[in-house]
Amino acid sequence: MQKVAELYRGKAKTVYTTEDADLLVLEFRNDTSALDGERIEQFDRKGMVNNKFNYFIMSKLEEAGIPTQMVRLLSDTEVLVKKLDMVPVECVIRNRAAGSLVRRLGIKEGLELNPPVFDLFLKNDAMHDPMINESYCQTFGWVNESNLARMKALSYQANQVLSKLFDEAGLILVDFKLEFGLFKGEVVLGDEFSPDGSRLWDKTTLNKMDKDRFRQSLGGLIEAYEEVAHRLGINLD
Secondary structure (H helix, E strand, O other): OOEEEEEEEOOOEEEEEEOOOOEEEEEEOOEEEEOOOOEEEEOOOHHHHHHHHHHHHHHHHHHOOOOEOEEEEOOOOEEEEEOOEEEEEEEEEEEEOOOHHHHHHOOOOOOEEEEEEEEEEEOOHHHOOOEEOHHHHHHOOOOOHHHHHHHHHHHHHHHHHHHHHHHHOOEEEEEEEEEEEEEOOEEEEEOOOOOOOEEEEEOOOOOEOOOHHHHOOOOOHHHHHHHHHHHHOOOOO
16 A cells, blocks of 8 residues: 555654545654654654554454554554544543643542543644543534543543553553544544553553653653563564
8 A cells, every 4th residue: 555645744643645545554753742742852763663562552452342443554664544534532541640630630640540530632732632521522513422422432441451451561551542533434443552642650660661751851762662562572573
């Protein structure tokens, strides 16, 4: 499948059209961003690591019955996906307190959340992805009630699958974001799942193995991503 034209350039991925109107190519770049794109750096191998990481995770979710946009790997940094009508709302599952939740509520980082928290955010970098709720989604027409309910159910299902997967790899799935779209009327998981959009801590040391290493200038970003991939059994060669 050949790329035809650039459709969209995001903070870490570029999207291309193909000769098939229903299919796109996602190219994972080496860019890493923080502060809604205000801080950007490049790291060797990052595009390759995230592409293969994402394909592995999406394959596991597909096996669990969660529909994804994934079709097949094309190269180390490219993957073929279904073209979705994306919902401009991010779904976030929180198993432990971290990030903005700690800042908003003043609670201790690492506090276990039982049951897990489900948050919604509007995808809008210029407004720093403001937190919203289900009523906002319906009032402003971002997503209808039934599709939002499906997104929520799939997010919790993904949490069950991935929490077990990471636990068996000696990792804590602290939190993660998911994005969804519609493909021929069906709610489908899109975008990506990687350490860029999730928080992963070592179970023993609580060392951060995700993009917080970049956000907090801890160093060793790619080494952490590759370690997580190695523990999951992802082949990066």
